[in-house]
Amino acid sequence: MKSLIVLFLGFVFLNFSTEETDKPELVNIESLSSEFYYEIRYATPNNFIGETLYDCAQCLLRPEVAEALLKANQFFCERGYLIKIYDCYRPLDVQKKMFKKVPRPTYVGNPYGKGSVHNKGAAVDITLVTLDGCYVEMGSDYDFFGRAAHIDNFNFSEEILQHRKLLFEGMRKFGFQTIRTEWWHFSYKKNLSYRTLNDPLPCD
Ligand SMILES: C[C@@H](N)C(=O)N[C@H](C)C(=O)O
Numbered sequence: 205m206k207s208l209i210v211l212f213l214g215f216v217f218l219n220f221s222t223e224e225t226d227k228p229e230l231v232n233i234e235s236l237s238s239e240f241y242y243e244i245r246y247a248t249p250n251n252f253i254g255e256t257l258y259d260c261a262q263c264l265l266r267p268e269v270a271e272a273l274l275k276a277n278q279f280f281c282e283r284g285y286l287i288k289i290y291d292c293y294r295p296l297d298v299q300k301k302m303f304k305k306v307p308r309p310t311y312v313g314n315p316y317g318k319g320s321v322h323n324k325g326a327a328v329d330i331t332l333v334t335l336d337g338c339y340v341e342m343g344s345d346y347d348f349f350g351r352a353a354h355i356d357n358f359n360f361s362e363e364i365l366q367h368r369k370l371l372f373e374g375m376r377k378f379g380f381q382t383i384r385t386e387w388w389h390f391s392y393k394k395n396l397s398y399r400t401l402n403d404p405l406p407c408d
């Protein structure tokens with residue numbers, strides 16, 4: 205019995221140490237693929253706070269989430285579109301600033317409750333663009349907090365509904381979940397074991 209317990213503890217310890225030493229917690233998606241477009245709004249004052257919140261424009265994600273996003277991008281590419289990234293990992297302190305401005309958990313995850321899946325490096329805010337980077341209409345601007353952003357609002361042209369349908373289909377296919385109030389937000393399903401982070405973006 206004693207040796208079984210020792211064996212079990214050894215196994216648990218080895219698993220933890222492998223996870224902590226071998227795998228980086230977050231990867232920069234640019235190091236995995238050059239096929240994304242970027243408009244990291246929180247690295248500019250053009251966002252709903254009106255202030256620059258990040259020191260640099262980077263998309264950091266859990267490696268598993270980054271791999272899933274690469275697969276989704278390939279899916280869209282085969283259909284004539286690519287992903288444009290608005291936001292990925294977001295430090296908890298930035299979440300607090302956002303929540304102070306918009307204390308509505310349906311639009312900004314509550315940093316004093318569960319937080320946001322962005323704070324775990326496991327959510328993305330994205331849209332689609334054409335292969336050469338041209339705008340694709342989704343029915344509202346990014347971070348428009350109102351009915352026009354809701355995914356259960358079907359009061360749009362057939363073209364917009366088709367764009368949204370494709371976006372949701374591609375993302376769900378590779379393990380992302382939608383939320384009802386924001387067409388651009390996708391949380392990776394398997395995020396429960398990831399911890400919340402507050403490290404600033406690693407800008408050189
Ligand atoms: C603030 C917005 N871009 C967003 O990501 N909202 C969700 C709900 C979040 O904060 O997790």
Ligand SMILES: [Zn+2]
Pocket residue numbers: 291322327328329388389390
């Ligand atoms: Zn989001």
